[in-house]
Amino acid sequence: MRNAPCWCGSGKKWKKCHYPQQKPLSYDQLVDEYKKKYQITIKTPKQIEGIRKACQLSSDILYNACAYAKEGVTTNQINDLVVQLHDRANAIPAPLGYGTPPYPKAICTSLNEVICHGIPDDRPLQHGDIINIDITTILSGYYGDCSAMVAIGTINEEKARVIQVSYYCLQKAIAILKPGILLQNIGNIIEDYASSQKCSVVYQFVGHGTGLHFHEAPQVCHHYNDSSIPLAPGMIFTIEPMINAGQREGITDPKDQWTTRTIDKKPSAQWEHTVLITEKGHEILTFNAPTLPSLVVSQ
Ligand code: MF3
Ligand code: CO
Ligand code: CO
Numbered sequence: 001m002r003n004a005p006c007w008c009g010s011g012k013k014w015k016k017c018h019y020p021q022q023k024p025l026s027y028d029q030l031v032d033e034y035k036k037k038y039q040i041t042i043k044t045p046k047q048i049e050g051i052r053k054a055c056q057l058s059s060d061i062l063y064n065a066c067a068y069a070k071e072g073v074t075t076n077q078i079n080d081l082v083v084q085l086h087d088r089a090n091a092i093p094a095p096l097g098y099g100t101p102p103y104p105k106a107i108c109t110s111l112n113e114v115i116c117h118g119i120p121d122d123r124p125l126q127h128g129d130i131i132n133i134d135i136t137t138i139l140s141g142y143y144g145d146c147s148a149m150v151a152i153g154t155i156n157e158e159k160a161r162v163i164q165v166s167y168y169c170l171q172k173a174i175a176i177l178k179p180g181i182l183l184q185n186i187g188n189i190i191e192d193y194a195s196s197q198k199c200s201v202v203y204q205f206v207g208h209g210t211g212l213h214f215h216e217a218p219q220v221c222h223h224y225n226d227s228s229i230p231l232a233p234g235m236i237f238t239i240e241p242m243i244n245a246g247q248r249e250g251i252t253d254p255k256d257q258w259t260t261r262t263i264d265k266k267p268s269a270q271w272e273h274t275v276l277i278t279e280k281g282h283e284i285l286t287f288n289a290p291t292l293p294s295l296v297v298s299q
Pocket of ligand 3: 134135145146147152240
């Protein structure tokens with residue numbers, strides 16, 4: 001088609017003549033378009049600096065919280081440590097008082113069959129538990145959000161599998177990030193991999209834009225989807241796949257209205273990073289978080 005003679009009769013090929021040319025958008029036009037079309041805030045260099053610091057701190061605190069999570073330690077004690085570390089850095093844990101009903105603690109601690117939003121309490125961690133610790137930090141008004149898994153002692157095969165699969169889901173999704181790829185590519189690569197490993201992908205919770213507010217547009221689905229939003233430099237969002245050993249459905253506790261468990265009580269695991277899209281590709285802003293090779297397996 002593009003090599004056919006142009007319809008205008010010039011005798012030139014269509015692609016060399018009246019073929020519609022896409023003019024690259026100017027930076028300001030791009031920012032406007034993302035706001036109007038998708039409600040996405042493309043961050044300025046100054047905002048990126050602030051968010052980068054919040055993310056470094058958040059992932060630093062997450063690292064310390066994970067190292068502290070051992071058999072016999074309660075999730076309330078982990079919560080208290082995280083409160084202290086925020087105080088010391090003049091920062092605020094974002095979850096406290098967030099949402100409806102107001103979230104009662106500073107962090108989320110999701111054990112075993114809990115998919116997300118587990119509330120810290122006085123139950124001591126037990127040998128064989130797996131726990132996700134999720135920390136969101138506000139520093140000078142900017143947000144950083146990340147989470148990681150800890151294995152308490154020796155864990156069974158099913159728990160080890162969800163920890164590993166959710167980690168590689170996150171890593172594989174991050175690896176493809178660059179301007180121009182579509183938001184759907186994230187969920188598609190995650191579900192392709194998870195299902196190849198006989199795991200299911202939670203669809204009731206999603207990643208999200210972040211940085212200036214806790215949760216911003218866009219929603220970042222971890223399951224198969226057809227979002228055609230192209231990634232653009234200056235976008236900041238989380239990827240936080242929740243992967244189940246059994247069925248994908250979760251049920252939220254009717255009493256506390258936060259804790260969400262797998263419907264079949266099989267284990268679930270999650271890892272989360274906040275990422276920035278750059279001209280060349282991407283940057284993991286919460287890079288101080290623990291990694292799977294350094295997974296804390298307390299004895
Ligand atoms: N940190 C969670 C996320 O990754 C959100 C927790 S909401 C809260 O988006 F209220 F429970 F803190
Ligand atoms: Co998040
Ligand atoms: Co989080």
